[in-house]
Amino acid sequence: MEQILAEAAQSGDINALYDLLRQDPTLLDKYDEPSFVDTPAHIAAAAGSTHFAIEVLSLKPSFSTKLNPDGYSPLDLALRHGKTQTVKRLIKHDPQFIRVKGRERFTPLHYVAEVGDAELLAEFLEACPESTQDLTIRGETAVHIAARNMNVRALQVLLSWVKRNNKERILNWTDENGDTALHIAASRNNFEVVRLLIKKVRINEKNLEGFTCLDTFMGLPNTGDEKIGKILSNAGAKTSSSLRPLHTFAHIRSSKARFTNTFLELSADPDGCFDGLSSEMRNAILMVALVFFAASYQAVLSPPGGISSGGDTILFSNNSSNISSSSNFASKKTTIDTSDAAGEVQMEWEAFWQFYFFNSIMFFTSLLTILKLLPGVFYVRLVYLILSAIYGMSLRIISPESPISTALYLSMCAPYYLLLIIAHNLGAQWRKSRAHIGNYYVTRDHLRL
Numbered sequence: 001m002e003q004i005l006a007e008a009a010q011s012g013d014i015n016a017l018y019d020l021l022r023q024d025p026t027l028l029d030k031y032d033e034p035s036f037v038d039t040p041a042h043i044a045a046a047a048g049s050t051h052f053a054i055e056v057l058s059l060k061p062s063f064s065t066k067l068n069p070d071g072y073s074p075l076d077l078a079l080r081h082g083k084t085q086t087v088k089r090l091i092k093h094d095p096q097f098i099r100v101k102g103r104e105r106f107t108p109l110h111y112v113a114e115v116g117d118a119e120l121l122a123e124f125l126e127a128c129p130e131s132t133q134d135l136t137i138r139g140e141t142a143v144h145i146a147a148r149n150m151n152v153r154a155l156q157v158l159l160s161w162v163k164r165n166n167k168e169r170i171l172n173w174t175d176e177n178g179d180t181a182l183h184i185a186a187s188r189n190n191f192e193v194v195r196l197l198i199k200k201v202r203i204n205e206k207n208l209e210g211f212t213c214l215d216t217f218m219g220l221p222n223t224g225d226e227k228i229g230k231i232l233s234n235a236g237a238k239t240s241s242s243l244r245p246l247h248t249f250a251h252i253r254s255s256k257a258r259f260t261n262t263f264l265e266l267s268a269d270p271d272g273c274f275d276g277l278s279s280e281m282r283n284a285i286l287m288v289a290l291v292f293f294a295a296s297y298q299a300v301l302s303p304p305g306g307i308s309s310g311g312d313t314i315l316f317s318n319n320s321s322n323i324s325s326s327s328n329f330a331s332k333k334t335t336i337d338t339s340d341a342a343g344e345v346q347m348e349w350e351a352f353w354q355f356y357f358f359n360s361i362m363f364f365t366s367l368l369t370i371l372k373l374l375p376g377v378f379y380v381r382l383v384y385l386i387l388s389a390i391y392g393m394s395l396r397i398i399s400p401e402s403p404i405s406t407a408l409y410l411s412m413c414a415p416y417y418l419l420l421i422i423a424h425n426l427g428a429q430w431r432k433s434r435a436h437i438g439n440y441y442v443t444r445d446h447l448r449l
Helices: 002-011 014-023 040-047 050-059 074-080 084-093 095-099 108-115 118-127 129-133 142-148 152-164 168-172 181-187 191-197 213-218 226-234 249-254 258-266 279-301 326-332 349-373 380-398 405-433 435-447
Strands: 313-317 333-337
Touching: 002 014, 002 040, 002 050, 014 050, 040 050, 040 074, 050 074, 050 084, 074 084, 074 095, 074 108, 084 095, 084 118, 095 108, 095 118, 095 129, 108 118, 108 142, 108 152, 118 129, 118 152, 129 152, 142 152, 142 181, 152 168, 152 191, 181 191, 181 213, 191 226, 213 226, 279 349, 279 380, 349 380
Parallel strands: none
Antiparallel strands: 313 333
């Protein structure tokens, strides 16, 4: 009966499947017992019998993760037999098929990266984004595999996808030898792959042998491509001997500076503290930052106490303890003409200074957060400067008359912008210089997957 079922799977005869099930309702259950077996889903997928394969997988979802004696899942067999339409229908049926680990813990994503099928690779990434975190038994990601096989087009698809989805941290993951994808590209002496990776990967990362990508390139048995050596040097690549000694993992763990270690863990990715967050989390942070940004700017448009419209009369009493006597109050009130103060806040200078200080902190912090979360960085600093100037000018316009108001504007608006930009740049440079320490934490995290 199993032979008849196999023939039906190969031909895609769904009616024959149910004829057999009427004779023996436990027929498909027999494939659950062996650990490794070619199920009807395997046979149908390899033959391109799409409808039959989906029918069987709907009846027995466990067949999707079962491996045959060669270590392949149904989706693996459809891929390796070139049944592209079957592959597309299977991942539409259940995108998690892409994460099934087969022989040597290869997933279907690893396979398409290896053969360089850029179209299927793009579809896999969109269908199952989590599959980029899967590792082979050698600790390789799909990026490692594409670089090792010098599949430029597949690598372009991967790099574009990780950038759009803020997954750049994956590019710095290392394999079992401590090699990044850039190490592998340099060892393959492939200029195009090196050019694609050089600005995406930590360039002076050391592998377990203590070699940087430049060491790897210089150690090639034959003369390497001169263009690779030049582009590595121009990008700041160094040999391991010219870098500072690497702190060991034991040294980091034995350090008493708990806060520093925690910060290093958060700074393992030099591209920024927001990298690696899920899209939902990034959207949530962005919404909160937008609320604070709008509130802080609205506070300038409508400050506490309001804004004078000019020609107003403000009454002050010099003796508030005796306001019950109308004659006494009238004799001690003071009238101030504010016709020259149109557009200025009506609060006192001391109160305005406090409002200025705390509102500016909220404005610039939320603005920096928004610009960090938004995709693209080309005009970020220009936008930051323009918005900062508009905010500062608005505060300067509404500020009450004071001999130091102009000085305060110059001493607070510009430094807010400059200090935040300098702090961001210095922080990025510091994280890059200490990235080899933080990489221990990154390695620890992805080896747990």
